[in-house]
Amino acid sequence: MKYVRNCWYMVGWKEDFPAGEIKPFTLLEESVVLFRNADGKLVALADRCCHRLAPLSVGRLESDGLRCMYHGLKFADDGRCIEVPGQDRISPLLRVPTYPVVELHGAAWIWMGDPAKADECLIPPFVGHIHPDWSMIPGRMDYDAHYRLINDNLLDLSHLTYVHGAPDSFAAEEQWVGAKVSVQRLERGVRVSRWIEGTPGLDGNGGKRDLWTSYDFLVPGIFLLRGDTYPLGTAEKFNRQEPDSSVEPLRKTLSCQAVTPLTEFTSCYFFAFGPWSKEPDKKELFLKIAQQAFSEDKVIVEAQQRTILRSPGVRVIPLAADQAIVQFNKLLEQMMEEEARVASAPVEVHSAAG
Template sequence: MFVRNCWYVAGWSHEVADGLFSRTILGEAICLYRDSQGAIVALADRCAHRGAPLSKGRKEGDALRCMYHGVKFDKDGACVDVPGQDKCPPNLCVSSFPVIERDNWIWIWMGDKEKADPARIPDAWSLGRPDWVYRPGYYHYDAPHMLICDNLLDFSHIGYVHPTTLGGTENISAGRPKVSRGDDLVRVERWLVNDVPAPFHNRIARFSGLVDRWHFYDFHVPGVLIMHSGVQATGTGAPEGRIQDALEFRSCQAVTPETESTSHYFYAVPRNFALDDASITEKIFEDIVTAFEEDRVMIEAQARNLPSSGWSTAPIQADTALSHFRWLMRKRLDLEGRPDTAHTATLSRMHDPAGRPGQPVGR
C-alpha cells in the first residue's frame, strides 16, 4: 500500500501539452490533459463503460470522449453523453484527482480530496524563477520508491558511487551530517571542509586549491528533495555564512511510485550563475545524468538482490536520516489506516541505528 494523502509529482509541465498524457502513479493509470483554459485535469485512465484507456480518446472542449464506444466525461469525471441514449447512468463515471501546476511541476493528490491542501506542496521555487536556470530531467526506475529515497537521504555514498562526477573524495562519508526531523520532513545539513572540489565542479569552474562544500536539504514526505548546495574556496568564510564567489545550486528532486516495484524520478539542478551560458547548462545536465545513471544502476541492482522476506538490513550511523524518514512514512500509513504490505515491506527492513525514532524538530 502507498501513502495517499500527500502531494506527488505527476510530471513536468512540458510533458502535458495539447494532447492526452498517461502516467501510472501508485499503481493507477492517470490521464492528464489541459482544459480550454490551459489548466491541468487528472482523470483515471479507464473508461467506466468497458475499461478502455481514456488517453486513447479525444478532447472535446473541457471534456474527454472515449474513442471505443463514444462515452463522454467532463473534467470532474461525470458522464455527460452516451451515444444512442438520452440519459447518462449515474454510476457511469470515472475518478478525478486534485491536481495543481506550480513551478513547472504538476502535483497530484491521490487520497482523500477533502484533505488536499495546496499549502502542503513542498516549495520548489527555484524551478519557476528566471534567475535560476536548469534543464529538466526524468528517469524511470525498476526499483521501489523507498530505495531511491534511501539513496537521497544518505550522501555518504557519493564518494563511492560517484568518484568521477559528484564525489572526488571518499572523505564525505567520514563526516557526520546534522539531521533533524519535522512533522513531514527530514532536514539534513552536511559540510565537507578543506577538501578537493568534485570533478563536476571543476568542469564548470576551475578551482586552484581546496574548497568547502555543503549540502543543506529538506526531504519531504512522500519523497521530495529541496536542496541548497554549493562550493567555495576554503578560507573565504562559507562555514561562517559568508557565501561569496561560490557555485550555488538549488536542486529539486522528486520520487513518485509507479507501482510497488517501479518508480518515476524527476530532477533538476538550477543554478544562479552564468545564466546566459547554454554550454554550462549542458555540462551540468550531462554530469548529473552520468551521476544519476550511476545511482540507478546501483539501486536497481540492489532491488533485484533484496529477498522478498526473511532478511533485514544491519543499520549504521549513516542511516540516521533515512531511518527518520521511514518512521515518518510508517506514521503516515498508520494515520491512513493502511497495512504494512508489499510496498511498505521495505520500511520494516530498516530501523533507527539508535533503536528509537528520533526527536522531532520544528521547521
C-alpha cells in the same frame, strides 16, 4: 498500506502536457489520464471508462470533455458522463474518479488521497527550472526499483564516495564519508546538512574550496539540495555550522528531485540541477553531471532491488550513517498507519429520528 496517499506526487514537468494531447500516467499502481481542458487547465481522471472499463487514454479530446472511443461516452472535467450516444437519460452512476491536480514551480502535482484534504500549501517548495534565480535543464529517469530504495539513496549521501567515486570526482572518500552530519526532523521530512572541506568543485576549476550542503527530504519523496561553494577555510570560520550572509558564496547550486512510485517495483525520478542564474552557460555542464551521477545511482539501486527480491526475509542492518533514512521512514510509516486507521474506522450512521 504501501503508499502515503494524502500528499502531492509529481507527475511531470509543465511542458510534458501540451494542449490537445492525452497523457496516461501510472502511479501508486493506479492508471490516470491527464489532459488540458478548453481553458488550458490540467485535468486528471481515472484512466478507465465506467461503462466497460476501456482506457480513456486512447480516447478523443473534445471542446467540452474527453470521449471514450469504445462506445462514445463523453466525460466532463469533474468526471461526470455528459453524453451517451443513442441514449437520452444519463445515470448519475456514470462517472469516473477525478484527482486534484495543480501546476506549481514548473511541475504538475497530483493528489491521490482524500480530495477534501488536498491543500496546495502542502506542495513542497520545489523551486523548478523556470525560476529566474537558477539555470537548470529538467530531466526524468525511470527505475525498475521500489520507490523507497531511491528515497534511501538520496537520504544518505555518504554513498557518493563509492557510487560516484572516480579518481577525478568531487566525491572523495575523506570528504563525504568523514564529514560531520547534522540531521534535523521537520514536520513532513528531515533536513540533512554538512560541510565538505577542500573539494575541487563540480567543474574541477579554481583549486580547493569548501562546500556547504543542506537538503530537505520531504513527503512523499521530494529532495531539495542546496550547495554553496566558499573559499577554503570558510567551514572553519563558521565552526562548521551553517554560514551566514557575511561571506559571499563563490557559487550556488540547487537540485530539485522528486521520486514517484509507479508500481510496486517501478518508479519515476524527476530532477533539475544547476547553478545560480549568474552562470547560464553552465546549464549543459550541470545537466551532464546530473545525468552521469543519477545513471550511476540507477545501476546500484536496481541491482540492490534484484538482490532484495532474491533474498526474502533477509533484513538490512542499519549503520550510524542511516540516521536520516531511519527518521524519514519512521515518519512515512506513521503517516501510512494513520491513513489506514482512518480508512478502517466505522462510519457513524444516524437515524432520521436523531
